[in-house]
Amino acid sequence: MNDMQPVGAVVPLRVDIAEKTFRSAQGVSITALQDLSFEVRQGEFACLLGPSGCGKTTTLRILLGLDKDFSGSFQLPEGGQLPEGSLSRIAAVFQEPTLLPWRTVEQNVRLALPKSLRTKNLDGLFDTLGLAGMRSLYPAELSLGLARRAALARAFATEPAVLFLDEPFASLDEQTAERLRHLLLTVWSARPTTALMVTHNLREALMLSDRIIVLAQRPAHVLGMFDVRLPRHYRNPQVMSDLSRSFHQKFPGVA
Numbered sequence: 001m002n003d004m005q006p007v008g009a010v011v012p013l014r015v016d017i018a019e020k021t022f023r024s025a026q027g028v029s030i031t032a033l034q035d036l037s038f039e040v041r042q043g044e045f046a047c048l049l050g051p052s053g054c055g056k057t058t059t060l061r062i063l064l065g066l067d068k069d070f071s072g073s074f075q076l077p078e079g080g081q082l083p084e085g086s087l088s089r090i091a092a093v094f095q096e097p098t099l100l101p102w103r104t105v106e107q108n109v110r111l112a113l114p115k116s117l118r119t120k121n122l123d124g125l126f127d128t129l130g131l132a133g134m135r136s137l138y139p140a141e142l143s144l145g146l147a148r149r150a151a152l153a154r155a156f157a158t159e160p161a162v163l164f165l166d167e168p169f170a171s172l173d174e175q176t177a178e179r180l181r182h183l184l185l186t187v188w189s190a191r192p193t194t195a196l197m198v199t200h201n202l203r204e205a206l207m208l209s210d211r212i213i214v215l216a217q218r219p220a221h222v223l224g225m226f227d228v229r230l231p232r233h234y235r236n237p238q239v240m241s242d243l244s245r246s247f248h249q250k251f252p253g254v255a
């Protein structure tokens, strides 16, 4: 667990999805999730790790309220100190940064805020993410890495109770991805909100997580948990290699 006091959440993220089946017009059914149950504790950073096509994105879409056609239930973190006028307790970062092309970086971030907070001081957040000099640029002027940073800034600016990330560093070169992982940790550690990130990168999961939720092949259900109860600054290359070995002993053939 992180050392900082978690903020913004007083209940865990609790997921109990009995079943999610996609049905095509031709009558073909694909059951993506079955008996998927797990919990992410308050202020914890968890990763959902599983093979391609097992149902990770489907799970996030349900938790984000984008797909209501499933059986089961879930509970999102709530409560805590909501900034006055705040609308959203949920923030999400996707593979595609989904920035509005006709708005600057700063406008993209501020538009995610409730009206009463649009003038909030964001200097610290932009500085932390290395975006201080990019605030007036338009998305088309940004590299992919910078656009992902802007998407992170937009998510953290809202001070969410829960943060969902769906492979936010996919399709970046490894050096850029690594820099962004460190930036994500820095900005998250300043205000550790409950976070659930989808990845199929074990190293990334071991570096970022308090806990890894390991999913089986489709239909997704939990194979087991791997807790990384070690402060992140101790996770040097040797420790990471030991963690990776322990993970493979516990989950042979996964990742």
Ligand SMILES: Nc1ncnc2c1ncn2[C@@H]1O[C@H](COP(=O)(O)OP(=O)(O)OP(=O)(O)O)[C@@H](O)[C@H]1O
Binding pocket: 022, 023, 030, 032, 050, 051, 052, 053, 054, 055, 056, 057, 058, 059, 200, 218
């Ligand atoms: N709208 C849809 N209609 C039909 N099948 C779908 C739909 N969306 C997803 N699926 C199927 O559900 C299964 C789970 O998909 P999902 O995208 O959740 O997997 P994933 O674990 O996120 O994969 P990846 O790691 O490759 O992104 C896959 O077999 C996929 O083909």
